[in-house]
Amino acid sequence: MRFSRRLLLAAATGLPLLAAPGRAAPPPEAVGRLRRLARPAPSARALGLAYLARRPDEAGPARLAALVLAALGLGEADLAAFDDRSLAALLADRIRADFAAGRMESAGGWMLARTEARLLALAV
Amino acid sequence: MFIDARTLAEAATIEADICIIGAGAAGITMARELAGSGRRVAVFESGGFDFEQPTQQLYDGAVTGQPMPPLVVERLRYLGGSTNHWSGGCRPFDAEDMAVRSYIPDSGWPIGVADLDPFYRRAQAICQLGPYTYAPRDWAEGAAQPLDLGADAALRTGIFQYSPPTRFGEVYRADLERAEGVGVYLHANTVGIETDDSAGTVTGLRLACLDGHRFHAVAKAYVLATGGIENPRLLLNADKVQKAGLGNGHDLVGRYFMDHPYVSGAATVMLAGAAPSLDFYQQRQVRGIPVGAYFGATPAAAQAEGLPGFCIGLVPQTMAEQGTGRDSLKTIVADIKSGHWPDHLAYHLGQILNSAEWRAETTYYRWTHAKPTVLSTDYICECPPDRDSRVTLGDDVDALGMRRVKVDWRLPADFERTMGRAHELLAQELGRLGIGRLRMNTRETGHDAMAAIANGFHHMGTTRMHRDPRHGVVDADCRVHGMANLFIAGSSVFPTYSFDNPTMTIVALALRLSDHLKSTVLSALDLPGGSR
CATH class of the missing domain: 1.20.1270 (Substrate Binding Domain Of Dnak; Chain:A; Domain 2)
Structure with a gap:
């Protein structure tokens, strides 16, 4: 699998992969919000697909969103308490915590935080 | 004083207290140390002052294992030896590099870093390096600061200093010219090591020039200093009395051949836009001293993961x-x-x-x-000692009648796994610190780094050091087990070798051996019943 420079840059920057939060009210669904934060650019598809190829048991937006939220210690109902900016910060903290704890996943050769890999898969 | 051996009388006999075979980093260091000691030192160098193709061809041999460049490329056979093409990277071993490590079979030196430390300090100057400190903080300057990897991190930062690099034959030529009691014989090839009937004492050397001159040398003590391939070659060729070769009573000479696998571009690192600076990890000058930094495993992580010594450097892709x-x-x-x-x-x-x-x-x-925002990793590691990775003699002979070598270098079966795991640890730190992301370059990603494994031209291990003659060729004093007056200098004595360029340790060991010869060996051999 080959990747474009844009994809490499997107993957490298981690948190900036998440879309800049806007001022609009967060959508109610967890999947939609997480997807929007993960910015489903074409470049992200390849890594998301690579992750799902390795972890087919996690396929499906609802399953992936549930796993991400569980990693954050949140239920779907808790999301309303977070605007996009604070949710993005929470995800960034979790991504760093994943790295610190060695919770990494390989997608297309990239060593990603597990939460990060799930967000990319969610963006597929 | 330099003497062109081609001008000697045919069948001349050179008498000395110490004969040193080879004028590379080890041989030149020893000659300089022994100068003015009241001892007569004869150094025999195969080449002259510069590269000569017919002499270089004496190095030819077969490569039968892991691919490596031709043996005539790997080494240089003239005054200064392979320091004529070394890159200059220097770092003393850490304690764990020389320790017995339960997860690396056959690891452990009979001496430790504390034994080498005073000699490393002297080697520092000989290799024309900066102050003797390898603490990362001592090389921080401005924006170039080592990353704060944390006490629990699996990786740590290390420092290389870079020699100019010292070309020993050029830098120390004037010293050798005026060295008191030292004769350096050029174009002088050792073609035989003669012993008594028990092969317990060397009684002389047979030497030859490519133009046909033949002569002899006799001394009290003899030092082989011809590198990790030629040292075993000389011992294995000396099979008149001990049929398996000198010092080879336990079939160890030539075994445990090691080099540094070097994988350039093992991984790609993409930096985040606001990443902490990695300037510290680029090659740079600090107060005029060239240095570089690398990531290596902490001793605890290496043990927990069963990883050999490794370093990962970052370079623009x-x-x-x-x-x-x-x-x-x-x-x-x-x-x-x-x-x-x-x-x-x-x-x-x-x-x-x-x-x-x-x-x-x-x-x-x-x-x-x-x-650069895209970096590549350079991965260098040691390989666990392997008996079957070895230098043997082939059937064909060189222009002087010496059997040529076959080099069967072997990489461990888990090489790719350990390299990958080392990079995972780096990816972990890069992600944790928000620096960027790492991608392994593998067959799956279309950039197979394993297809481009190079070697460091660092030949080691073939006359390994061990207290027990069943496990080593030389003892802790670099004396060949079972022989009274034959010593070995150079990286062939390394039983393990970390990821460092071996030159600094070669020089430190040569200094230590010189001191040992001066203080102990030669006075003992002067006594009645000594070697001559």
Whole structure:
């Protein structure tokens, strides 16, 4: 699998992969919000697909969103308490915590935080 | 004093207290240390002051294992030896590099870092390095600061200092010229080591020049200092009395051959826009001293993960290996001058092109002051000692009748796994610190780094050091087990070797051996019943 420079840059920057939060009210669904934060650019598809190829048991937006939220210690109902900016910060903290704890996943050769890999898969 | 051995009388006998075979880093260091000691020192160097193709061809041999460049490329056979093409990286071993490690079979030196430390300090100056400190903080300056990896991190930062690099034959030629009591015989090839009937004492050397001159040398003590391939070659060729070769009563000479696998571009690192600076990890000058930094495993992580010593450096991507292009150019020019079509032409042209690419890229970054956002990793590691990785003798002989070598270098079966795990640890730290992301370059990602494993031209382990003659060729004093007056200097005595360029440790061990010869050995051999 080959990747474009844009994809490499997107993957490298981690948190900036998440879309800049806007001022609009967060959508109610967890999947939609997480997807929007993960910015489903074409470049992200390849890594998301690579992750799902390795972890087919996690396929499906609802399953992936549930796993991400569980990693954050949140239920779907808790999301309303977070605007996009604070949710993005929470995800960034979790991504760093994943790295610190060695919770990494390989997608297309990239060593990603597990939460990060799930967000990319969610963006597929 | 230098003497061209081709001018000696036929069948002359040179008498000395110490004969040193080989004038590379070890031999030259010893000759300088022994000068003025009241002892007569004879150094026998196969080459002259510069590269000569017929002499270089004496190094030819077969490579039968893991691919590596031709043996005539790997080493240089003239005054200064392979310091004529070394890259200059220096770092003393850490304690764990010399310790017995339960997860690395056959690991452990009979001496430790504390034994070498005073000699490392002296080697520091000989290799023309800066102050003797390798603490990362001592090399921080401005924005170039080591990353705060944390007490629990699996990785730590380390420092290399870079020698100019010291070309021992050029830098110390004047010293050798005026060294009291030292004669350096050029174009003098050792073609035989003679012993008593028990092969317990060396009684003399047979030497030859390529022009047909033959002569002898006798001394109280003898030191082989011809490198990790030629040292075992000389011992194995000396099979008149001990049929398996000198010092080879336990079938160890030539075994445990080691080199540094070097994987350039094992992984790609993409930096985040606001990443902490990695300037510290680029090659740079600090107070005029060239240094570089690397990531290596902490001792605890290495043990927990069962990882060999390794270092990972970061370089702007596609930067090709430097240094070897010049040697290749010299080889081609020398071949053409001598009327030969160059051997291994494609290899040499590749090296020259790689060097050109590296220079162009370095110049670009220097001129534009641009910081690369895409980095490659350079991975270098030690391999656990392997009995079956070895130097043996082939059936064909060189121009002087010495059997040539076959080198069967073997990599461990788990090499790719341990390299991958080392990079996972780096990816972990890069992600945790928000620096960027790492991608392994594998068959799956279309950039198979494993297909381009190089070696460091660092030949080691073939006369390994161990207290027990069943496990080592030399003892802790570099004396060949079972022999009264034969010693070995150089990296062939390394039982394990970390990821460091071996030169600094070669020099430290040569200093230690010199002290030992001066203080203990020669006075003992002076007594009645000594070797002569």
